[in-house]
Amino acid sequence: MSLPPEYFHEINTLNREFIEASPDDILQFCADYFQRRLASQRHEFLVANPQSRKSGMVDPNIRGMQALQEDEAVASPTASSFPSNPFDTTMNASNPRDAGNGTTADGHQFNFGGFSASVGAPPSGGGDASNFPNNYNLNRRISVSAESLDPASTFSSNWVPPFYPKTKEQQTRLTNAVAQNFLFAHLDEEQSSQVLGALQEKRIPAKGVKVIEQGAEGDNFYVVESGTFDVFVHPSGKIQPGIEGLGNNVGTVGAGGSFGELALMYNAPRAASVVSAESSTLWALDRVTFRRILMDSAFQRRRMYEKFLEEVPLFVTLTPYERSKIADALESKKYPPGTTIIREGDPGDAFYIVEQGEAEVFKRGADKPINRIEKGGYFGELALLDDQPRAASVISKSEVKVATMGKDAFQRLLGPVESIMRRNDPRRGQAGMEEVDPLSKE
Amino acid sequence: MSYPSPLQYHPDSHDSIPSTYTYRPSYSSSSSSRSAETLARDHEQLLISHWPPSHRSSGSLSPNRLLDKPTSARPIGNSLKHLRPADFDQIKTLGTGTFARVWLTRWTHPHDERSAHQVYALKILHKVDVIRLKQVEHVRNERNVLAAVAGHPFITTLVASFQDEESLYMLLDYCPGGEVFSYLRRARRFNEPTSRFYAAEIVLILEYLHEKEGVAYRDLKPENILIDADGHLKLVDFGFAKTVGNRETYTLCGTPEYLAPEVIRNTGHGCAVDWWAFGILIYEFLVGQPPFWDQNPMKIYEQIIEGNIRYPSAMSPDARDLIAKLCTVDTSKRLGNIRGRAAAVKAHPWFRGVDWDAVFHRKMQGPIVPQLQGPADTRHFDEYEPEPEKQEVYTRELREKYEEAFKDF
Ligand SMILES: Nc1ncnc2c1ncn2[C@@H]1O[C@H](COP(=O)(O)OP(=O)(O)OP(=O)(O)O)[C@@H](O)[C@H]1O
Ligand SMILES: [Mg+2]
Numbered sequence A: 001m002s003l004p005p006e007y008f009h010e011i012n013t014l015n016r017e018f019i020e021a022s023p024d025d026i027l028q029f030c031a032d033y034f035q036r037r038l039a040s041q042r043h044e045f046l047v048a049n050p051q052s053r054k055s056g057m058v059d060p061n062i063r064g065m066q067a068l069q070e071d072e073a074v075a076s077p078t079a080s081s082f083p084s085n086p087f088d089t090t091m092n093a094s095n096p097r098d099a100g101n102g103t104t105a106d107g108h109q110f111n112f113g114g115f116s117a118s119v120g121a122p123p124s125g126g127g128d129a130s131n132f133p134n135n136y137n138l139n140r141r142i143s144v145s146a147e148s149l150d151p152a153s154t155f156s157s158n159w160v161p162p163f164y165p166k167t168k169e170q171q172t173r174l175t176n177a178v179a180q181n182f183l184f185a186h187l188d189e190e191q192s193s194q195v196l197g198a199l200q201e202k203r204i205p206a207k208g209v210k211v212i213e214q215g216a217e218g219d220n221f222y223v224v225e226s227g228t229f230d231v232f233v234h235p236s237g238k239i240q241p242g243i244e245g246l247g248n249n250v251g252t253v254g255a256g257g258s259f260g261e262l263a264l265m266y267n268a269p270r271a272a273s274v275v276s277a278e279s280s281t282l283w284a285l286d287r288v289t290f291r292r293i294l295m296d297s298a299f300q301r302r303r304m305y306e307k308f309l310e311e312v313p314l315f316v317t318l319t320p321y322e323r324s325k326i327a328d329a330l331e332s333k334k335y336p337p338g339t340t341i342i343r344e345g346d347p348g349d350a351f352y353i354v355e356q357g358e359a360e361v362f363k364r365g366a367d368k369p370i371n372r373i374e375k376g377g378y379f380g381e382l383a384l385l386d387d388q389p390r391a392a393s394v395i396s397k398s399e400v401k402v403a404t405m406g407k408d409a410f411q412r413l414l415g416p417v418e419s420i421m422r423r424n425d426p427r428r429g430q431a432g433m434e435e436v437d438p439l440s441k442e
Numbered sequence B: 001m002s003y004p005s006p007l008q009y010h011p012d013s014h015d016s017i018p019s020t021y022t023y024r025p026s027y028s029s030s031s032s033s034r035s036a037e038t039l040a041r042d043h044e045q046l047l048i049s050h051w052p053p054s055h056r057s058s059g060s061l062s063p064n065r066l067l068d069k070p071t072s073a074r075p076i077g078n079s080l081k082h083l084r085p086a087d088f089d090q091i092k093t094l095g096t097g098t099f100a101r102v103w104l105t106r107w108t109h110p111h112d113e114r115s116a117h118q119v120y121a122l123k124i125l126h127k128v129d130v131i132r133l134k135q136v137e138h139v140r141n142e143r144n145v146l147a148a149v150a151g152h153p154f155i156t157t158l159v160a161s162f163q164d165e166e167s168l169y170m171l172l173d174y175c176p177g178g179e180v181f182s183y184l185r186r187a188r189r190f191n192e193p194t195s196r197f198y199a200a201e202i203v204l205i206l207e208y209l210h211e212k213e214g215v216a217y218r219d220l221k222p223e224n225i226l227i228d229a230d231g232h233l234k235l236v237d238f239g240f241a242k243t244v245g246n247r248e249t250y251t252l253c254g255t256p257e258y259l260a261p262e263v264i265r266n267t268g269h270g271c272a273v274d275w276w277a278f279g280i281l282i283y284e285f286l287v288g289q290p291p292f293w294d295q296n297p298m299k300i301y302e303q304i305i306e307g308n309i310r311y312p313s314a315m316s317p318d319a320r321d322l323i324a325k326l327c328t329v330d331t332s333k334r335l336g337n338i339r340g341r342a343a344a345v346k347a348h349p350w351f352r353g354v355d356w357d358a359v360f361h362r363k364m365q366g367p368i369v370p371q372l373q374g375p376a377d378t379r380h381f382d383e384y385e386p387e388p389e390k391q392e393v394y395t396r397e398l399r400e401k402y403e404e405a406f407k408d409f
Helices: A005-021 A026-048 A050-054 A151-156 A168-179 A189-198 A287-311 A320-329 A407-414 A417-421 B033-049 B127-132 B136-149 B180-187 B192-212 B261-265 B272-287 B297-306 B317-326 B342-346 B356-360 B396-406
Strands: A109-112 A115-118 A200-204 A210-212 A220-226 A229-233 A248-253 A273-276 A280-286 A331-335 A340-342 A350-356 A359-362 A371-373 A393-396 A400-406 B088-096 B101-107 B119-126 B158-163 B167-173 B225-227 B233-235
Touching (some): A005 A026, A168 A220, A280 A287, A320 A407, B119 B127, B127 B396, B192 B233, B192 B342
Antiparallel strands (some): A220 A280, A229 A248, A350 A400, A359 A393, B101 B119, B119 B167, B225 B233
16 A cells, blocks of 8 residues: 555654754654644634535534534533543643553553553553543544454364464463453453464564564464564554664563554554564464454354253244344353252242253252253253242252353343243143253152 | 346336337347347446436335345346446545445436436445455445345445456445535534434334344444435445344454444354444444544453443433443343344333334434535545555456356346
8 A cells, every 4th residue: 555645744744843843752742743733633624624614514503413612512520531622622742641652661561553562561541441532533434354254164174273282381471471461351261272272382583583564464463482572663654664664662572471462353554563682482373263263162152052942942932033142142150069059949030051061950858869960951941930939959060061041131132931932832731831840850 | 158138127107117218139139249238238227227216206115115125127236247337437436445435427328318417326346455355255245235225215225236357346326415424523423313313214224134134234333324415314335234144143344443342252243233333323423432442442442342431421311321221241231132122222212202104204304414516416525535556456366266256246
């Protein structure tokens, strides 16, 4: 892609101003410059946009739109945190949020458009929106898309994720390194171990190797096993030829640090270049593998749930659409051996399907279990129908993983079970409720 | 070359082509396939240039005709095999996106008074770009979904699609009011009645797509919502629309600020993502910017997963409640996805007083009615840089591998 002429105009003006001012704090100067430019350009756009005049929008109030000036409707006590008019706010560069995309003095943590890296530092406060971002980018936004993932093809080809063995210590280090990353935070055990297994070692034999180049396509996420890397940003948004081409050094990443995580979402141009500062070792994970691992386990789990649900007599009248809704909303829970999952006499409010392990059914008065429930077995579903107390207790024999859903969630999604059962079920009226209940089988 | 079967037009009492234009293919003239080709093209041009029928003010179909699929009997949304880009003059770029450029066009050789004044939006995608950006599946979905929904009052009508060696073309009704995005940025934000008016039309679009077509749209944002000559909305850009039915789907797509948490987490998603995005959209209408934002996209995604939205304290409790219910991370609690589906959204107090039937029949006056001088007025569109000269080549290898995938166009 060639850079637009407006862009060069901006950079050239910045260059001129820079030479005139020869500031000490380079980043601050540039940041201020762009903030000023942005504010004035937005202002111009608003007051002088010929379209707004031509289109009869000069006084939009008439047609139910709010005036360009601040209005009472939203101006409020939050005005300090919700700037009254971000279009022409004079940006306060000492506000940490505005200056916030640079690097801290010690380079421990930095974060700039499309790229972030952290070196064992506490997570950035960027996530807690204690302020409305007052430098919101007001341009048209472009769509993003990753490569098509088709679960059926993965499924039929029996795809298994690549596995690269690691030592215990390496595993621990990796686990810690990705612990702060929200993309990894929601993984279950199996997904975690698949993802960690798929990280591939990449040796960087010398200083000066460019691992990623600003502006280039990004397919991999990296964790630093050993060594250090320098991070550079060129103001043009793209690495340039020549020694100066890397741009400014904005920080370093050392062992336990990571970079390039946006590549795990979709292919976006890299926001920085990363160059080895010594001979080093990295772990690399590519997007397609990562997303495929996530997809695969989600897909298999959903199909398993749907299949289980088909077996539950209470749900025979569900349409495939409804069944997939329920499958989507089932929650996974794990119980160590010997846990009482439901207790006889307690009010019932959820049903369970056993996904893994084995549980036993006990009834007061009997000293032996009256029933066993294994993978695919279900219990407690009558709780969806009425508020009868539990007819028996279910205790995990081994570790048990269940998929569960409360009555609330069920009704929220599909409405009362009674009305669902009342649909032309040929079996209705023949099978009494008790027969449907596996707990009552003796 | 064998002569392709002629398109047949079965005029019904409402949409008939004047008999003087009726095309009678000559089956016998296999000797001159050249002129047969020309004739076939004329016929195609004729078919579509009589859409919409002149006695109708708009090109919308009635709710029940909407469900007829495009066929030779329904003159819109078909893949036409004889039209060529040379049949259209490109007047001006209307917009560009990641994948395509959209032009305002008119007939190069209008065959009558009426078609001389007709303009269309022509969306052009280069096959080689589609392949490079891994959008082959998406583009096929786009054409097929647009064809299936052609004629809906609030969706840009796909008049026809065609292709040549290098590119894919979607001929769309021109929507002259420009993007809601432009109006929103200029006004900074919309007041509640304006926001409600647009939101109501969008609810009807989503209801139709989800419940009648089983389609998830997946790219709701002000940039993809246009205003038509009467001040009503038209949804454009079905680049990510997909028929999902009751299966979930996994490919990450959308626009960063509007992505639903389940898309980011790759746990499988469906139509519920549109209700999430709908909440973000209403927020952006009312506040002027979306609720989740950061310079660094990864930080946006982190905020989305957490799902904590801050509201300006002056936002009305009903609006706040609606947004909170739509932007609910847990899909089993998300409004629109739960029991009642779109009906549950319509019943929300924020929409109190909305006459949904009147909305569908476009009986309400829109808050912005664009001023226009003639059908080809482009004042409401921004200026765009000319298209870069350099084009990657669609090589023979690529052609052999992919051409089959484009055959629906
Ligand atoms: N029928 C139409 N009438 C008028 N303008 C249109 C029409 N269709 C599209 N446009 C304009 O062209 C722009 C780009 O079109 P579109 O969104 O379909 O392209 P895209 O490349 O798929 O975009 P994206 O990057 O959002 O995926 C739209 O935002 C709109 O401004
Ligand atoms: Mg678009």
